[in-house]
Amino acid sequence: MNRRDFLMRAGFTIVAGLWLAGPARAHHGWGWATDEEFELTGQITAVKLGNPHGEMTLDVKGDEWVVEIGQPWRNERAGLTHEVLAKGTMVTAHGHRSAKASERVMKAERLVIAGREHNLYPDRAS
Amino acid sequence: MAAELLAGIEGSVLATALRGSTWVYPLVNAGHIIGIALLFGAIVPVDLRLIGVWREVPLALFLRVLVPVAAAGLAVAAVFGLLLFAANAKDYVASGFFLAKMAMLALGIANALTFHALRRRHVPDDPGRDFSWQRLIGATSLAVWLAVIVLGRLIGYF
Numbered sequence: 001m002n003r004r005d006f007l008m009r010a011g012f013t014i015v016a017g018l019w020l021a022g023p024a025r026a027h028h029g030w031g032w033a034t035d036e037e038f039e040l041t042g043q044i045t046a047v048k049l050g051n052p053h054g055e056m057t058l059d060v061k062g063d064e065w066v067v068e069i070g071q072p073w074r075n076e077r078a079g080l081t082h083e084v085l086a087k088g089t090m091v092t093a094h095g096h097r098s099a100k101a102s103e104r105v106m107k108a109e110r111l112v113i114a115g116r117e118h119n120l121y122p123d124r125a126s
Numbered sequence: 127m128a129a130e131l132l133a134g135i136e137g138s139v140l141a142t143a144l145r146g147s148t149w150v151y152p153l154v155n156a157g158h159i160i161g162i163a164l165l166f167g168a169i170v171p172v173d174l175r176l177i178g179v180w181r182e183v184p185l186a187l188f189l190r191v192l193v194p195v196a197a198a199g200l201a202v203a204a205v206f207g208l209l210l211f212a213a214n215a216k217d218y219v220a221s222g223f224f225l226a227k228m229a230m231l232a233l234g235i236a237n238a239l240t241f242h243a244l245r246r247r248h249v250p251d252d253p254g255r256d257f258s259w260q261r262l263i264g265a266t267s268l269a270v271w272l273a274v275i276v277l278g279r280l281i282g283y284f
Binding site for chain 2: 032049050051052071072073
């Protein structure tokens, strides 16, 4: 095999490998979280909205949890403002928790506040 | 005092607008990466030449073309990097990876300035000669800029 053939084959193999691996990874874009659905209810103690992504801290029966939410445009689309996420508000977050069992961190796909649904990913079944 | 300064930076009109933006923040991010690409892409051939690769090509050619590109890349990365920093100043200062990156950045700049100072001192007597200290400077540069990039990436994941 000459060098050019080798490079062509190597390139093809990489592209084919990525294409095959794609569908398995594409469902949730967060490599650090588990694939299982996860739910958490707690009281908001701190909120940060804004780039690169929003984050809120929940008090869940005395444990502090960090819930990652979306980029500004995604939070706005879901109706998540500082008023809705005021300190002391009870929130139920649906999404995926960190794959590290010791880490109290989750990525939210959907929040429920006072019976109202705030869906960050309306195009996903969750 | 430092806490007030950081809060002031984060609370500035510019930082607040960046945090809330849809397109500007990712574009500022892209600007930072373009700067790093220019810096690293230009400095690696220089470092390899200093270490001893491509001895048949005069060092002066590498320096003439690639040093201005690397310096421009550093300036671009620094300007966009300052904007990214301003948007979340408190978080960055609290990050060990960020502080380590800044230390490495300072080392990289000091290493480059040392190289140019040494050249100014030694080269006029003997232009075209390769010096033994070049190897150490080249190897340090390669290691330091790699570390800057890796540490920079790690900030976002911990």
